[in-house]
Amino acid sequence: MNSEFTIAVHCLIILAGAPEQIWNSETLAGKVHTHPARVRKIMSLLRRNCLIRTKEGLGGGYRLACDPETCSLAEIYRMTSCSALKLNWCSDSDDKTGKAESSGIRLALERTFSGAEHVLEKYLSKQSIGSLLRELQGESGTEISAAKSLSEK
Amino acid sequence: MNSEFTIAVHCLIILAGAPEQIWNSETLAGKVHTHPARVRKIMSLLRRNCLIRTKEGLGGGYRLACDPETCSLAEIYRMTSCSALKLNWCSDSDDKTGKAESSGIRLALERTFSGAEHVLEKYLSKQSIGSLLRELQGESGTEISAAKSLSEK
DNA sequence: TAAACTGTATTCATTATAATTACATTAATC
DNA sequence: GATTAATGTAATTATAATGAATACAGTTTA
Numbered sequence: 001m002n003s004e005f006t007i008a009v010h011c012l013i014i015l016a017g018a019p020e021q022i023w024n025s026e027t028l029a030g031k032v033h034t035h036p037a038r039v040r041k042i043m044s045l046l047r048r049n050c051l052i053r054t055k056e057g058l059g060g061g062y063r064l065a066c067d068p069e070t071c072s073l074a075e076i077y078r079m080t081s082c083s084a085l086k087l088n089w090c091s092d093s094d095d096k097t098g099k100a101e102s103s104g105i106r107l108a109l110e111r112t113f114s115g116a117e118h119v120l121e122k123y124l125s126k127q128s129i130g131s132l133l134r135e136l137q138g139e140s141g142t143e144i145s146a147a148k149s150l151s152e153k
Numbered sequence: 154m155n156s157e158f159t160i161a162v163h164c165l166i167i168l169a170g171a172p173e174q175i176w177n178s179e180t181l182a183g184k185v186h187t188h189p190a191r192v193r194k195i196m197s198l199l200r201r202n203c204l205i206r207t208k209e210g211l212g213g214g215y216r217l218a219c220d221p222e223t224c225s226l227a228e229i230y231r232m233t234s235c236s237a238l239k240l241n242w243c244s245d246s247d248d249k250t251g252k253a254e255s256s257g258i259r260l261a262l263e264r265t266f267s268g269a270e271h272v273l274e275k276y277l278s279k280q281s282i283g284s285l286l287r288e289l290q291g292e293s294g295t296e297i298s299a300a301k302s303l304s305e306k
Numbered sequence: 307t308a309a310a311c312t313g314t315a316t317t318c319a320t321t322a323t324a325a326t327t328a329c330a331t332t333a334a335t336c
Numbered sequence: 337g338a339t340t341a342a343t344g345t346a347a348t349t350a351t352a353a354t355g356a357a358t359a360c361a362g363t364t365t366a
Contacts, residue, residue: 025342041345057342058341059341112280116277
């Protein structure tokens with residue numbers, strides 16, 4: 001999984017924390033520690049998926065366009081990092097034995113990986129921009145981490 | 154997750170499929186489509202974790218040293234790819250606002266990632282070299298994929 | 307003692323990732 | 337309108353991660 005997911009979530013949380021405000025790429029880049037052009041690229045992806053609204057021109061920038069509570073991390077994961085757990089290894093065409101045993105192994109491992117992706121998405125679907133934001137806002141208190149309890153269900 | 158996990162599992166399945174046989178790095182490398190030196194490096198890791206036994210010298214190679222049924226993929230994952238889902242992004246020391254909001258976001262995301270790692274390991278702990286091997290051997294039949302059903306539990 | 311292995315470090319090549327630059331386009335404001 | 341400040345996007349460059357290849361010391365068998 002590359003860092004696009006992280007940056008996307010981070011920016012969305014910032015937007016959700018001040019829904020009326022318009023944030024530009026430079027400000028977001030400063031908070032997320034990356035380059036404005038990269039922020040724009042990722043935000044552009046989020047816009048095409050209708051999570052945010054963009055305003056071009058002077059005074060422009062980004063605003064949230066979705067309900068933080070229903071915007072799940074799984075959704076964002078799919079946009080940014082789909083199949084990050086994919087099996088990365090070449091085909092088995094040159095198996096000389098004819099028994100094609102290693103192809104069988106490959107299939108089995110592909111099922112394992114796709115199952116892994118499945119449980120990961122299921123876990124991420126239980127968290128949303130809203131839930132993370134609430135977790136943040138309650139941080140000064142003594143709450144138990146929501147992520148921890150979710151993963152131990 | 155890099156491909157060490159895949160190669161390790163693949164090699165272990167091969168060893169488990171012929172427990173009496175000694176496999177050398179060149180043969181394994183041919184089946185797994187990588188370089189013998191890389192196989193040796195990974196097998197060396199598995200040996201240090203007592204999953205296999207090594208025989209050096211002429212006629213040497215690798216043999217399984219564990220019960221395939223209790224050798225879970227989670228265990229192998231931990232050896233090869235631990236924290237593959239770790240948050241990869243720099244610290245927040247230069248936050249000028251003083252509110253340290255983005256540090257809070259960082260902590261929240263770290264919890265999310267560590268929870269993700271947790272569910273992934275939990276999923277992998279339900280599969281073993283033995284279960285994969287059995288899945289392979291029953292492949293000619295019409296069995297439902299074990300991985301699929303596990304991930305949908 | 308020679309041959310065939312593993313163990314391991316090092317170097318090189320490739321690929322993936324991210325930063326940077328550049329510039330067209332858009333919109334607000336003077 | 338002209339200027340300014342923003343996004344959208346492509347292209348280039350730099351850096352980091354990954355894997356392949358090489359080399360050679362150590363080990364065991366015959």
